[in-house]
Amino acid sequence: MATTYTVEIHHQGTVQTIQVPEDKTVLDVADAAQLGLPSSCHAGVCTTCAAKLLEGTVEQGDGMGISPELQAQGYALLCVSYPRSNLKVETEQEDTVYNLQFGQSQK
Ligand code: FES
Structure with missing residues (x-):
């Protein structure tokens, strides 16, 4: 049995709570719950799905973006x-994320 964690998603002014097993990505479960989160490549490259962790830690070894x-x-x-x-x-x-990584001078 995989351990399952509680993930609180703050999205466009709403807060949704989903249960994410340790062997699934947060986006997979959010998509299955039809939360409508932004995504594109699903491979850790494009940064469309970038989010900020207010609390907790994740493993994102495949994230190249x-x-x-x-x-x-x-x-x-x-x-x-x-x-x-x-x-x-x-x-x-x-x-x-884009500004922090590539555009330090823009505001
Ligand atoms: S959807 Fe492209 S990096 Fe996550």
Whole structure:
């Protein structure tokens, strides 16, 4: 039996709680629950699904679209993020991640 974690998703002003097993990505379960989270490549490359972890930790070893520095700051690509604790996640951080990674001078 896989351990299952409680994941609270803050998305467009609403808060949804889903149960995510440790061997599924947060996005997989959110999609199955039809939460309508943004996604595109489902492979950790495009950053469409970028989110910020308000609480908790994930394993996102396949995430190429986000730098280790940003991962250390709590940003995660939900399509490759497996929960390693209960989580609180804020969605739609693509622009923030893009600016932090590539556009330090823009506001
Ligand atoms: S959907 Fe492309 S990085 Fe997650």
